[in-house]
Amino acid sequence: MKKWLRECITTHVECQQLQSSDGGLRASASGPRRLLHLSGSTDAPQVRLEQNSGSGALLDYAALSYCWGGDQAVKLKDKLVDSWTRGIRYEEFPKTIRDAMWMTMALGLEYLWVDALCIIQDSEQDKAEQISRMAEIYEQAYVTISAARATAAPEGFLHSRYMPGERGFRMPFTCEDGRTSAVVLWQGREPDAWEPLDKRSWCLQESILSPRVLEFGTHNVRLRCARSRADEAQLQCDGWVGHSKTFAQLGMTQPLVSSIDWQSLGEPYKFVQAWQMLVSHYTRRGLGWYQDKLLAISAIARKMSRMTTGNNKRYIAGLWAEHLGEMLLWHPNHGPDAKERARRHETYVAPSWSWASCSGEIDFWYGSGMHLLEFVGCEVRTAIPGDEFSAVVGARLELKTLVMRARMRKGGGGGWGDGGDGWFLWDEEAGEEVNGSLMLDVEDEESGGEFVCERDEEVVLALVQTQDALVLKKRKKGEEAASVYVRIGIYREGPRGTDPDRWAMEGVVIV
Template identity: 35%
Template sequence: MTLKIQVSFEPPFYAGKDIIGAQHVRIRVDDSLGGHEFRWPIYTSLHDSCADEVLARDRLRRMKSTETCSLALDRLSQCLNNHSECLKPVQNRLLPTRVIDCTDPERPKLYLTGGSTLGSYVALSYVWGEDQPNKTRECNLGQYSQAIEAHLLPQTARDAIWVTNTFGERYLWIDAFCIIQDSTEDKRREIAKIPTIFADASFTIIAARSFKASQGFLHDCPPPSVLVYRLPFPCRDYRGSFGTMYVEQDKNSDYDASVEIDDPVHKRAWCLEERLLSPRAFAYTSSTLRYYCQMSRINVGNAVRQLDGQTTRRLNIDWKPQVDERLYDPITEPELDHNRRTRLWDNILHNYSGRTVTHFEDKLIALAGVASRFSVRWEKGEYLAGLWMNSLPHDLLWRVDYNARLPRPRGFRAPSWSWASVDSTVEATKSHPRETLLYELKDCEVKLASDLLPFGAVTSACLRMRARLVQAIWRDDSLYVRPPRVDSSFSRATGSGKQQEAEPKVYRAWLDTTEVCNRSVWALLICWRSKAAELAGLIVEPGEAPGEYMRVGCFQDYPRWMSTDSFQDLSLHDITFV
């Protein structure tokens, strides 16, 4: 059998001056049975003779090294000098109430700024994963302001102090030490400042790979599990000279993303907010050191592989933390712009809701900073326990994947109509251009746990509305409606005189939790989507008080059990939705 082998090289990809995609070697093998083509990224070492031609490098694996820090600072400098879309940090800005002075990494201390001191600082985003016995309390605040003995610090804090000092910064903000952990008042006051704290930091250190605070993040990264071949590379500048290239047999160039997606930081709710609020961040991942800004998500040291600069799939969100964008009102904005921006919140919510919180009451609090930024984006955006008044019909129709349901949490955290009332990952409904509302909102009431956190925890909330309700029953994992009386003309139109099904099955229905629901319920009609000929609504059951209803699920249907016009003729009932 005769084989014909062709080898070619693809050029790198750039975004501005940044290389975001490695060169690839393309190998085509033809034989009598046909052809096969292979395409793999290549890289070389910095000092190799072909380094001017093969531009990608190996991943950085030594995290606690001055060389790694130097390359990280170079990446930061390139961002500040070349990225017009990235806001430059203000050098003299207000420091947070408390920061850790890292001048002496072996003997750091808590610096009480008084809220009026100017300077620059770094913030840390990490997973607690365990109790921190030496966190700041009212009883040790004075002691820590003199010095914090190094052995009292968890390894992640010690590593962050080393990075801060080595990067040439003096101050570091860590929540466990810069918030008085046994003071409810101080926690509420400082948590309210978190959006500003992360937005104003010179950069954020993300301890992405650490499962708990005592683990640290500066240990070396293991080599990649993909196959890597060492091959000669013919240099153009030197006749007969060969350098060394490394061919990484990772067909889809997704090794880094697939490894990083399992990093602990992507499982914790607080860490998403901190990531989104940070204009610049260095993420110490399981595979290498990565840099995030408004224009790129890229491995430090030009260790690029794929075109999109090693985008983390779970964080591939079109979001910018700056608050000086043009204000807009989704009611008056063009339809496509409204939908695009609505989906932005939906994508963040989907990512966030699948993450865990240590404290039950933090479900809304840990997204409050991001919500506050949306309130600036949406000039008239009133926030209702996780939903937005301007897109309330859309927001009410969130759903949980039926096979991923979790038990309903005990105790009150949010009203039943809010996604924050469940622990499962939620999915927003699709945006539809033409919807007819089938309810009337009369009033809403939300009581906050603290006025310092207008986008945080709530103690109670309800929607008072005039709603159209249709009796239904949940049976055999499906929803069946009990249609109200139907006129004869509709019967003829739908069945040519045949008798209509007594309890027609709804096309799609989802329960919110794992609790058994073998009983009578109600279908609360939210909207009719004329373009899709689709009815959307919620599954509700009576609450404790008369006229009170609670959500237990949602549905979508292409109803044959009632005409479109007949929906508007249904009686409206005054209800309190809790």
């Protein structure tokens, strides 16, 4: 592994570019606020917390990417900072952390960064500060150690990889030097199958932002860097390889995200595509969880914004204002392959027009490309005022576009509407069903809360692209009167179309 790393650092031009693409970020940056310093023997090292004043040269450190698997037994708290700078008992750490310490020292490094141990977990201020620096922490790491095969911190990742639960054969083998050993043949999983770590939401950005990831998978250990991500054949791995199928053969439309072509983001089309792909993969991880939804992807958003400076890209609650026409056409996957039914989050995470307000797997509709809406303005209140990438506490989006009114009806009609549970749109004036496809954000009325319609309730269709509109309903009574709406779904005009006279230019505010 040391050899792989050395080779990547000294000979891979594309990997060097990745670290210098930010204008020498690594050279100018000061590194994480705190690091664990390791010394002594690899089996029981002396560990202490070191505070980084930011003035010295950047240290070579390993960053750990792992699944917490529940609350952590050992974590940094405000009152522990002083005693930890003198030393921390090694025996206290869970196995994954001990394994990471062993690996770090074996790789010849003295410093390790672990979120639970280097961020003060009971300080909201420190958490917010460190989370806002997450992109740099992983980008500047000498290597990221990925405990991909462990589902929880007590499991560890350095142990025998022969999985008794899987069918395998151990065949005697005589080595060149005469020693007797064995070759193991096993019928395992695809080498590219999802590891436990791939299901953790925070780890997507850890993997994407790290220049080099040393991945401890279920069956093999491999180094993923810019070159090997671009070309699987170049992958450095320990020899445990399976017969790899490409993502096309696996019936997926896109490979699992492991890299972004940062240099291409100046092209609007590439930028939109990259973000949609990220959201789509991101929302397929960590299902069931939602509190950190916008935070756990914010480091990537921050970097995308940094890589396109000068373009004035504004980030609003998980969307990019400059590309609203595409960004607003998200929808949860209601297909039979969906692992979780979409629902609105129980507590506020994002406004109704943001994909982050819904659980479930998010995809995007590809519209005609013609934007019809006029972006009037957007107010986003964030947990850290002035930091658009921090958690969102409130937001209102104001658009001016063509709108049409219709009523929500259910059952009977059938017709064009394929909306959940037989909902369809009824055009009162024309006395007929609105021709088109309706896709509701939440199909299950139980889990929609205030975002579910009543029968015959009036809704507004607000055009986003030539044939695609948001479906909005008036916000519940007691709120500001007039035109404040919440989003309940999207609509695509059918082949017969609607009467152009039914649409009129109007301003709408969506929260």
